Amino acid sequence: MRVLDDPGRAEDVVQEAFLKIWTNAAGFDPKRGSLRTWLITAVRNRSIDYLRGRSAHERQEQELMPELTESHASDPWREVSLALERMAVRQAVGNLPPEQRQTVQLAYFGGYSQREIADMTKVPLSTVKGRMRLALEKLSSYLQGRGLVDV
Amino acid sequence: MSDHEDMEGAVAAWVLGALDLEEGEATRLHVEGCPSCRQTFARLSRAAAALPLEVEEISPPPRLRERVLVAAAAARTSTVPNAPARKRVAPPARPWKPAAFQLGYRTAFAAALAILVALLIGLAAGDLVGRNSVTPVSSQVVRFTLVGHGPLAGAHGTVIDLKSDCVALVDFNKLPTLEKGKVYQVWLITPGGHPDSAAVFVPDSNGSKVVLVSAPLKGYAQIAVTTEDGPDGAQAPTQQPQLYGSVG
Numbered sequence: 400m401r402v403l404d405d406p407g408r409a410e411d412v413v414q415e416a417f418l419k420i421w422t423n424a425a426g427f428d429p430k431r432g433s434l435r436t437w438l439i440t441a442v443r444n445r446s447i448d449y450l451r452g453r454s455a456h457e458r459q460e461q462e463l464m465p466e467l468t469e470s471h472a473s474d475p476w477r478e479v480s481l482a483l484e485r486m487a488v489r490q491a492v493g494n495l496p497p498e499q500r501q502t503v504q505l506a507y508f509g510g511y512s513q514r515e516i517a518d519m520t521k522v523p524l525s526t527v528k529g530r531m532r533l534a535l536e537k538l539s540s541y542l543q544g545r546g547l548v549d550v
Numbered sequence: 551m552s553d554h555e556d557m558e559g560a561v562a563a564w565v566l567g568a569l570d571l572e573e574g575e576a577t578r579l580h581v582e583g584c585p586s587c588r589q590t591f592a593r594l595s596r597a598a599a600a601l602p603l604e605v606e607e608i609s610p611p612p613r614l615r616e617r618v619l620v621a622a623a624a625a626r627t628s629t630v631p632n633a634p635a636r637k638r639v640a641p642p643a644r645p646w647k648p649a650a651f652q653l654g655y656r657t658a659f660a661a662a663l664a665i666l667v668a669l670l671i672g673l674a675a676g677d678l679v680g681r682n683s684v685t686p687v688s689s690q691v692v693r694f695t696l697v698g699h700g701p702l703a704g705a706h707g708t709v710i711d712l713k714s715d716c717v718a719l720v721d722f723n724k725l726p727t728l729e730k731g732k733v734y735q736v737w738l739i740t741p742g743g744h745p746d747s748a749a750v751f752v753p754d755s756n757g758s759k760v761v762l763v764s765a766p767l768k769g770y771a772q773i774a775v776t777t778e779d780g781p782d783g784a785q786a787p788t789q790q791p792q793l794y795g796s797v798g
Contacts, residue, residue, distance in 0.1 A: 503566065
């Protein structure tokens, strides 16, 4: 929904992503990332593909990386843990300077390339690169400081 | 600026999916061979992996779960490997068995020999719908077949019983085209022979349809299909079953 802003299309994309995961279940390697990350990545990639009108082969799939530390304790604790993670991430993103936040959001949720973002925001490409790097470094640092990123 | 600096500067964009194909490939190759950039990539990837958590959660509509299950079952029917044969179970006596049905029933009984079990679905439906598997997957997902007889000879149905989800999916194929105003109706038959209506459907032009049975099959002995008046079908079967099989 965040990417597509269309409930019907979002449902289609989720269905497609689940189907892809279903048919490629054997390819899931927990060492490369959790199921949650796998699902989120698949849904996000499908959403961006749709938004940008491109096919999957035109997108470069990235390796899954370890994500926020996940508790494997009881469900209630996982819920609490996830809520805390969400709060921390929102806080971290909210604390970013507006231009860095905008750059990251245009790339991640909007599917725009760095050049497109440079054109849209009328800043040099090098500035866009710098903003992306700084934003992710700050995000990493913030989350790591709260014990939420397993580095 | 050196190549390394250029590439290092592109890592964040790569992690965010903001590079075109060529740039992405060049960055990937560099990162693979550069320990320093690998560290940067790992660190920034973890940060990027957290971004979806910023999004406000929206509860998906119940129909989405059904859509996913049906689509998965439809996809699975063409890719499932052979499963081991399962020991057959003696059929229970049932009052709803007109003469022709009794004849056909023997065929169904023989077909029970070929009942296939243990559809292992990778992570299993339980995981795909967000729950953890506790019991073995093979006991949660059972697959068996329905065989057509008489007017429906040649038609068949593959049942995927997602026990942990209390739903079953039936993938029908080669069903004859229905007369106007008619529908196919799926019945769940108890060991005592009582039929409970489970679904009404009209197949597509190829005679195919994936039907969701939103009820646990536990406690039922057979699944059967009859042709009934549409659009809602009948309260009780008006004819002998033409497509049926024992619940696995």
